Amino acid sequence: MPNQKIEINGGNVVYETLGDQGEFIVLTPGGRFSKDIPGLRPLAEKLVEGGYRVLLWDRPNCGKSDVQFYGQSESHMRAETLAQLIAKLDIGPCIIAGGSGGARDSMLTTMLYPELVRKLVVWNIVGGVYGSFVLGSYYIVPSILAVRGAGMKAVSKIDEWQERIAENPDNETRILEQDPQAFLKLMLRWLNAFVPKPGQTIPGVEDEMFDNITVPTLIIRGGENDLDHPKRTSLEVSCLIKGSTLIDPPWPEDAWERAGEDRASGKVKRFNMFDTWVQAAPAILDFLGR
Structure with a gap:
């Protein structure tokens, strides 16, 4: 189907x-x-x-x-x-x-x-x-650096998000409409998941x-x-x-x-x-x- x-x-x-x-x-x-x-x-x-x-x-x-x-x-x-x-x-x-x-x-x-x-x-x-750090550095850190430096416009230009926009143009608006501070807070939380911890x-x-x-x-x-x-x-x-x-x-x-x-x-x-x-x-x- x-x-x-x-x-x-x-x-x-x-x-x-x-x-x-x-x-x-x-x-x-x-x-x-x-x-x-x-x-x-x-x-x-x-x-x-x-x-x-x-x-x-x-x-x-x-x-x-x-x-x-x-x-x-x-x-x-x-x-x-x-x-x-x-x-x-x-x-x-x-x-x-x-x-x-x-x-x-x-x-x-x-x-x-x-x-x-x-x-x-x-x-x-x-x-x-190694495996956890690679994921965090590849998928999360670029967005943190971008939003801290130049807001959501910069985030939308990252290769990873450009691919999502290319496959679904509506994603550009969805990214740009994010509140920069809320987005940064979320990315830091998502990054924390990839920090190896005892018991995880x-x-x-x-x-x-x-x-x-x-x-x-x-x-x-x-x-x-x-x-x-x-x-x-x-x-x-x-x-x-x-x-x-x-x-x-x-x-x-x-x-x-x-x-x-x-x-x-x-x-x-x-x-x-x-x-x-x-x-x-x-x-x-x-x-x-x-």
Whole structure:
């Protein structure tokens, strides 16, 4: 089904569904990437072939959806959005799956709205000092520097927000209408989520929240030397989610590093690490079918 829009918390969320029968899987990519990032759709199509329907969505601040600025962290905002999306489309309780930032969004949604989730599948879980600092410095700090220096006009000129405006021109007005001081306060709060703290295995989420995840959970661990999605973080999350299933990655241990090297060398125009995600389809389908 082609792109559709639904209003949630005063902003439009763009989504689409694949497949015409079976249980719904909500599939979420990482970063601020859209549902159209290369690599995500092949995985979705394999899951459809396995007998499921898949919901792909552009989270707030991703793809063609409206930008939104509220919440304890950006992931908390997205979890609230996803909960309302599932409820409004009347597809819950459903399966929630995601990688990288999408894994964090999926876990947090399950923690906060457990009644909407039947099973959980996550991979490429971000954690550790390096991984958390990189996210904060890449996604949050530029907006802080811009708004402090020259207000919301400067924020709208940042590459990250220029991409959102290019995909959805209404976002320019939504950004410019933000109160600079309120925006700065929010960005500082969002940045704080990425400061590693004792008792927070994943950024901005207290470990005790993992007690709320009681559904069957599959964790595909991070690669051996992946600094962005550490193996250690996957192991810690598997300990925190009681009864979870932890498996080795179905892609090469160094897949993330090699993709980064390709990007740095200019071999690819964009970071297409997600191209390997389709390799997880058999393991995911096996887990869901148990």
